[in-house]
Every structure is written in C-alpha cells, then in structure tokens.
Amino acid sequence: MALTDDYYAVVEAGGTKFICAIIDKDRNIHAQVRIATTSPDETLARVIDFFQTHIAAGYIFKRLGIASFGPLDLNRTSATFGSITKTPKSSWINTPLARRLSQALACQVAVDTDVNAAALAEYKWGAAQGASVAIYITVGTGVGGGVVIDGKPLHGVVHPEIGHMLVVAPAGQKGICPFHQDCVEGLASGPALEKIWGQPSDTLPDDHEGWGSLADVMAQMCHNLMVCYSAQKIIIGGGVMQRTGLIEKIIVKCERSLHEYIMFPDNLSLANIICAPGLGTYSGLLGALALIDHQSA
Template identity: 55%
Template sequence: MTEYYGAIEAGGTKFNCAICDPSGAIVQQTRIATTTPDETLESVVQWFSQQRQRGVLMGLGIASFGPLDLNPSSARYGWITNTPKPHWSDTPLLPKLASALNVPVVIDTDVNGAALAEATLGAGKNQQVVIYITVGTGVGGGVVINGAPLHGTVHPEIGHMLVPGHPQLKGQCPFHANCVEGFASGTAMGKIWGQPAETLPDDHIAWELEALILAQLCHNLMLNFSPNTIVIGGGVMAKPGLLTNVIAQTRISLNDYLVLPSNKSFEDIIVAPQLGQNSGLLGAFLLAKQSNLQLGE
C-alpha cells in the first residue's frame, strides 16, 4: 500500500493538517479551528482516520504553538505547558494524538518546524546555521544547526529577547518591558499606535521603528549564532520595503564589526521565506519523516 506521512501545523487560530507523500508533496489538506483541546483534537483525529483509506500512515509530525515540553525523558513530553492561549495550558498534545492514531508522533515548536523546512528545502538549504523568525500576532524564532532543531533546556524563545528599543516605543509584553515581541509584533504595534498595523500608512514612523527593532534582533542573532541565513516571515513582514530596511538597519547597527566572507552580503543572510505559507507544514512533515527513519522504519 502507499505510504503517507501526517503533518500538523498547530496554531492559535487553526490546526493546518495534511497528508504528504514521501517526497513531501501535499496530497490532501484541511484546516480545523483551534477552539478547545477536546473539540479540536477530536476533529483532527477524525480527519486523519478518514485519510487512512489512502494508504499507510507512517508517522505524524507536529509543529505547534507553545510553550512545549520537548524533553523526551519528561513525563510531560509533547505537552503544551503554560500558554496564554485560553483552555490549552497543560494539554497532552502528543500523547493524545499518538494514542488515538497509533502511529509514531514527533513534535517541535511551530517556528522550529518552519526553520527546519527552510533549512532543508528553502532559503537556508545546505547551510549550517539557519534561523527562522516570524513577525505576526507575536514574534517567534526557531534555530536549526547542522540539520537539527535547537532545544536545550526548553526551546528558543527569540521573540522575548531583550533589546534597547526606542524612546517613542513602550513595550506591550506582559512579561518583559523591552522584548522584541512587546515592541514589534502586530499585536504590539496595534496597541502602540492605536490602530491595526496593516492600516498604518507607508510613511508612518511606525515602520521605521519596526525595522529598527527587528534590526536590533538581527544584530544579536548575528553575534550569538553566526547564522548563515536568517529567514524573516510572518504577516507584518508583508509590508513593502520593510525587509530591505531591516537589512539596512542591521548593517548600520553592526557598524562594520563583522567581516563577512567576500562572497556574502547582508542581503544574502537576511532573507524572506522561500516556502511561503507552507514552511510550518513542511517542517512538520520533515519531523515525521526524520523520526520514522530514526525508528528504523
């Protein structure tokens, strides 16, 4: 029978679910609203169960919002921990789906999944250190080093990196007065400027300050991780000219301290996603396939 892999990009608004063939081509896809854990996960299980008529489900990969417990030796491995998403704190996401579907399941953060996809198939292909940043409702970041997502004690929370900010900005994060997310997320921009970010005119100072904050983030990432590629995506980055300005501000901020290889420029390092809206979903597929290979399937 035909072999397939399941992939879930689990977000605060929707669970994007797909069945992929071994090459990563999406065979079937659906979106399920993120309501309560019981309701959403029941719908997810029903959908994947229905797809089994297509062939054998070899494994399932999940790229999820968090925070997550990613320690395989933990009794709560694969759980969503203390999340601001209502109803979802202390949800055993991986155990519930693994039990209901009876397949190997692997989980990582949504941004680590996106970073893995861009590092394997997209803008960071064949690079050693790839960082994926999403700037949308919040700000998140995933890190892939030599093909493996970075975990450590927990997992990267790049959006909460502290930055100098700017006198005209008041941080909106409830946890930290001057973190990137509190200055630069779409949610924060809406609170700071009193209107949704997407409605701010092109010449509004908000966009100059947005580029400044994201450049402060890139400055720190360049010095801490020495990345080959920083991929910056998310809804806020759809603003024309924003990425170009972030690159320019990063160059100014670093002030010639870093000497890049002769064949590299900041435009080569700080780039837009190549996989568009599919980064997270393809990352989940790669997690499923890699886990399946490790299990010797």
C-alpha cells in the same frame, strides 16, 4: 533514514489556526484543512476528525509530524513530553498535544516548535540549504525563532525563545508581553502593533512610521542573532512580514547597528543572510514533515 511510507499526517499548530494535511514523501499535499485555534478540546477534536475521515478514505499513515506553538516540553524522558507548557494562551497550558493525537490516531508522533520545524524545512528544501547555522523567525500573532545547527534543531534546557529577547523599545512605545514587556514579541507581533498604533498592522499604510519602528526592533534582534550565533541565514516569515520592503528596511538598520564589526567573507553581506522564506507560507507545514524524517533518522 529516508521516508518510505506512502502518506504522512502533518500539523502546523499555531496560536490562531491549525493547518492539517495529508502529504507524501515528495511533499505533495493530498488534503488540507485550516482549523481555528479555539479551546484545546474543540480544536483537537476537529483535527482528529479530519485525519480519521481521510484514513477512512484510504490515506493511511503511520507517522504524524507536529510543528507547534509553544513553549513545549521536548524532554523525551519527561512524562509530559510533547505538551504545551506555559503559553500566553492560558487555556492551552499543559495540553498534552502529542499524546492526545498519537493515541487518537494510533500513530507515531514527531514534535518540535513550529519555528524549529520551519528552520529545518528551510535547511532541507528552502532558503537555508547548505547553511551550518540557520535561524527561522516568524512574526505574526506572536514572534518565535527556531535554530538549526548542522542540520539539527537546537534544544538545550528547553528550546530557543528568540521572541522573548529583550530589546530597546522605540521612543514612546511600551511592549505588551505579560512576561517581559519590552521583548521582541511584546513590540513586534501583530497584536503589539495593533495596541501601539490603534489599528491592525495590515491596515497601516506603507509610509506609516510603525514600519520603521518595527524594523528598528527586528534589526536589534538580527544584530543579536548575528553576534551570538554567527548565522549564515536568518529567514523571517509570518503574516506581519508580508509588507513589501520590510526586510530591506531591517537589513539597512541592522547594517547600521553592526557598524562593520563583523567581517563578512568576500561576496557575502547581510542582504544574503537576512531573507524571506524560500518555501513561502509552507515552511511550518513542511517543517512538520521534516521532523518526521529527522526524528526517524
């Protein structure tokens, strides 16, 4: 089912910020705002105010797409469908995100994890077009991963939690995840890097050993994704990944780890598979739009 309405409301709900926008079916953004993620009541009140203001200005929409940090309850038969569940952001646990916005704005809501949504957007419009198995990873305040198989986001019991994949910590390092410690998120997220190295990751010089250690962790993750999913695209975005040359380091280390075990088709290598987002910093926001189309089909 194609998008037919004039405007859509979209929210990329992150652990640090909510980005809200009014967008049309051609992916043109007509209004946008960034809202700091504070308490649920304060944050959602500002989200609702943004959309109500633009409804009053003539940007009428019937559907809202939410690409949210998680974990989320995505069981459509559940009384808490669309709620944030056991997140490390304790004040957001059990927040009925989809229901509160749907009721306040009198619209239908499509919801999924921010990374499943980003993977879907990259599949539809970005670097994963034509890929039967596409994975999107974001590395920022946390580490999350979404999977799209044959154009459908993967759910299962809940949804992928790739950021909590266990890996071997680099020598002398200890992860910060309160649930699993030495998982990808506990070792590679922005807060983890700051804890490990004693300063924010964006202040580390290009030749700092922290980037090599980060590439080790991410290469282990990519190794596991390749042998588990036979991924055709592993797209890695997020604020931490903005460092020049980091993806190339990950590719080299992952190639070394796989040790030529995977026989790639001619003219294909990890350098074709592991890449930056084709949609730049808009994968998540456009992912919320992609969810509307996908869940209306």
